[in-house]
Amino acid sequence: MSPILSVRNLSRNFGAIKAVDDVSFDLAKGELLALIGPNGAGKSTCFNMLMGQLRPSSGTVQLMGKNIAGMQPRKIWRMGVGRTFQITATYVSMTVVENVQMALISHHRRLYSLTSFAHKLYRDKALALLETVGMADQADRHCAVLAYGDLKRLELAVALAHDPVLLLMDEPTAGMAPRERIALMQLTADILAQRGISVLFTEHDMDVVFAHSHRIMVLNRGQLIAEGTVDEIRNNRQVQEVYLGGGTLFKAAEDDAHA
Amino acid sequence: MGLFIAQILTGLANAGALFMVASGLSLIFGVTRVVNFAHGSFYMLGAYVGYSLMQALPGVAGFWGAILLAGLIVGVIGVIVEICVLRPVYRAPELFQLVATFGVILVIQDLTLMIWGPQDLLGPRAPGLKGIIRIMGEPVPQYDIALIAITPFVAIGLWYLITRTRVGTLVRAATQDREMVGALGVNQSWLFTGVFFLGCALAGLGGALQLPKGGADLLMDFSILGAVFVVVVIGGMGSLPGAYLAAVIISILNVFGVTYAPQSTLVLMFVVMVVVLMIRPFGLLGKEEVAGEHGQTGEPERPIKPAGPRIRLLVTTLLVILALLPLYSGNFAVVLVTDIMIFCLFAASLHFMLGQGGLVSFGHAAFFGGGAYAAALLVTYASTPMELALVLAPVSAGLAAIVIGWVCLRSTGVYFAMLTLAFGQLLWSLAFQWGDVTGGDDGLVNIWPSAWASDNTVYYYLAFTLCVGGILLLRQAAHAPFGYALRAARDSTRQAEATGINTKRVQWVAFTFAGTMAGLAGGLFVFSKGSIFPNELETARSFDALIVVFLGGVKTLSGGWVGGAFFEGAKDYLTRFEYWRLTLGLLIIFVVILGPEGIVGSLRKAGERIGLLKTPEDAT
Amino acid sequence: MLELKGVNSFYGKAHVLNDLNFSVDRGRVVALLGRNGAGKTTTMKSIMQLVRPRTGTVTYQGQDITGWSSHRVARNGLGYVPEERRIFTQLTVAENLEVGRQPPREGCTTWTEDMVFDLFPNLAERRQNYGKALSGGEQQMLTIARTLMGNPAFILLDEPSEGIAPVIVEQMARAILQLKQDGLTVLLSEQNLHFAQAVADGVVIIEHGTQQFVGSLADLQAHPDIRDQHLSI
């Protein structure tokens, strides 16, 4: 089966800094692929290039056979790619459900309509999406007053609005409570199984990464240094050194706790 | 060749005062985010105060001492203004302070008039520098040479202060997030006051320095303001070297303009600005503007909802009262209310793109006046009937908005605002200087409605229908997907673009829509008055609309027309008195301090407090 | 060292903190735990006076600081690391640190640029980078470093481990333990329980703005039911 997303020799420089350096990988349909790496490794830069926020210095990105490198974000979105941001971006002057409705309105190309009331359009669909991320009870709250973790879930609902084939999630669970993190990724995994979409995500919480990813890639200083299954990565010497750390301190505290 | 060099030297000398005023403005804007419209007034004060001091202090030391003292005194006046007027409103919505500074302009104008009287003052010449020197045979005043020498020192001193000292770093940090700077242990209110002092002192210094060249008069506040804004924008907001470079370019250009193309002087600098911003959207040496930073935007805007039954009832009652007006009041009231309604439509159109789209335009009068001129020209040269002219006025304004919007929307934030200002000025100078067609200063007259509508009452109903209809249409647009898309583009461009919204295009359509509605108001205006003059295109007219929107409440849906009715009504009443500017200015400041959410916002809060209106669950 | 008594905070009409009473002793690390939206950030802001408590008092080193302006609070040795980072994106890393710098304080470590760079080597490499050109994690490090430059005696850390690679989180935990040894007092809001357990002595749990548990880490560990009820782990 041909991959949903296929990235070849992707690079991006900022002046002298090679933020992303010759990265190539494939993402299969229905796959949950994690991209991890130290701070400043180039993960967000990679995402920004896949989603069109940044133009690659070189390389190609093929989405279902079409090269999307250098396309504008909104065009890429219309081709069925959704994303969530590392630093949340929502419409603060709207209610929670209106945020989702906005994406639906855009998806149905009703943006320039003057005759209807926006807050009535696609409300049911939006509520259903909020239900899937467990935010239905907050649907009519003002978005500006949400706690950080809830914003993240809202962003996921927005990203799912146009039934994407591919979801890019930059630190989707950052700022959330531990159980909710697992729940959110479980949710993502379920959605992925149901709808057959593919997900590429980054995360610094290894509980989340190890629990759900099908495959893991490790980026360091812009280069892919390892790729493999959860166990392979967990036991990879180099990855432990540059990224995972020994965890000895935490293990000691954990042992205390159970002692 | 000699003349050429002499002209360049004159330009360089003129650049001195311009640079000082502009750098002051840029500093104040950078830190406080206040677009200080009153900056020209501080410049004017510097000239008047300097003049009086020079009369009192003799000799060379007296002259230069007077200039420095004038700077200090104006700086202190600036501090008083900052503490009394601006501090109470820093927490208000972004750009709201703008209204307050507009009030300050009016107050300073009348106070200056009271103290120094209406006649222009001729500046004394600098002792010891009264002569000229000859460069390649051309005379150059010695004082010019002195100015050329002084300015770079001021510029370098300022630059050093901002980029190389701790205070400068703090100032730049506060530019971005003042609350955080405070949480790091810096007393930011004094930082603000300090910057305001410095900025105003620079303006005062500029005013006093140019005394021997230009004297002092009551119009200098507005006349320098345009040039100062242009300089700041061309140079790049917040860039001191940029401001210096731009001041030099503009001043030299002006000198040459006066000599070789006196017909185009008014347009010239704005054309330069448009060209520069087309190539470099953030000015020659400027950096990208980051809008919507922490700690400056006041409380978040609330979600909008269609009006509830109570408000609907209230509005319906109001409309009925208005509709019945001709039955119970005289001709005078009918004409006055016609004017007010037209102005309300104009304000509401600006409010739509400002409130929903966050697009702050300083040149909205271009479309109001543009529509009016389009109608007037059609009637004058093509004998177009009123009905057709009333259709073509908004259409022409809309077409103009398409073109102007395309250029202006390449930039964002303040740069956008300045580009709109430039186009407003362009249209104004066109109307003003192209006398053969537009009648120039004499305007176009005898533009009366068709026979059936010539009665004041009938015209009243026509205006009533179109204005109320227009305002309701704008309101519907805010609730429609289009209005939402516009807000989405403002709230988070990144998210909007990442969910398929072409933000620039949405803004462009909104700009055109607002321009069209302003054009309709302009068309109605011209038939109501029977004439049109260039002043309807003036920047002051755009400011009026802007002030009104803020006064009414940007973050509300009805702010535009409510503010319009209040402002136009108050102005009509106050202009009968001698010092009406002072009163109006104080009134504006008063409203701003008492109700920093604007009239509608404050009323809404009051309504919620006494339980008349339902408080949303998350009200902040 | 820090004491909250009957603190109630509001955003407009929304009652967000409800009668908080707890104290933090000198040289201790207290973790403030609770779900999303429980009010952890608001507690920190209420201490910093970025949100003014409507009733109740916040006492710091024996002084009632309620109603003070936040710069005065900071001048008295309270450092705040906000959750949303809020670095100055238009300033370089070095300048960001400069903004945070304050005069040496008696009884506190006097931080220098080199010392914070030792703590966060990533930043050292980017000393002249503008804030906006930093990765998410680098920004987080800069926020902490910037606050340390103020030589605080007491530091409020709002979710410091967020978005930081595990190696660095561990490094940071060690750093906090080290800082504690040097006499720094810390109030830490955390979702990462591994991290909190590794560094905290005391725990305060809040839910819906009401405090549910105050005690030592050992107390909490002895009552897994409390943990399960109020924290989603």
Ligand SMILES: Nc1ncnc2c1ncn2[C@@H]1O[C@H](COP(=O)(O)OP(=O)(O)OP(=O)(O)O)[C@@H](O)[C@H]1O
């Ligand atoms: N606009 C820019 N100009 C210069 N350098 C940049 C720019 N944007 C990012 N960088 C640098 O490129 C590198 C990669 O950044 P990126 O944001 O992709 O990291 P990341 O892997 O997402 O890290 P984190 O996990 O901390 O979010 C960083 O070192 C950053 O400092």
Ligand SMILES: Nc1ncnc2c1ncn2[C@@H]1O[C@H](COP(=O)(O)OP(=O)(O)OP(=O)(O)O)[C@@H](O)[C@H]1O
């Ligand atoms: N500016 C605001 N206006 C109104 N309500 C707000 C505001 N900021 C936060 N809130 C509300 O106050 C409550 C507490 O928020 P707070 O940010 O303190 O939670 P938190 O415990 O820090 O959550 P998180 O772990 O997600 O950061 C939440 O319900 C939130 O919706």
Ligand SMILES: [Mg+2]
């Ligand atoms: Mg990142």
Ligand SMILES: [Mg+2]
């Ligand atoms: Mg928080």
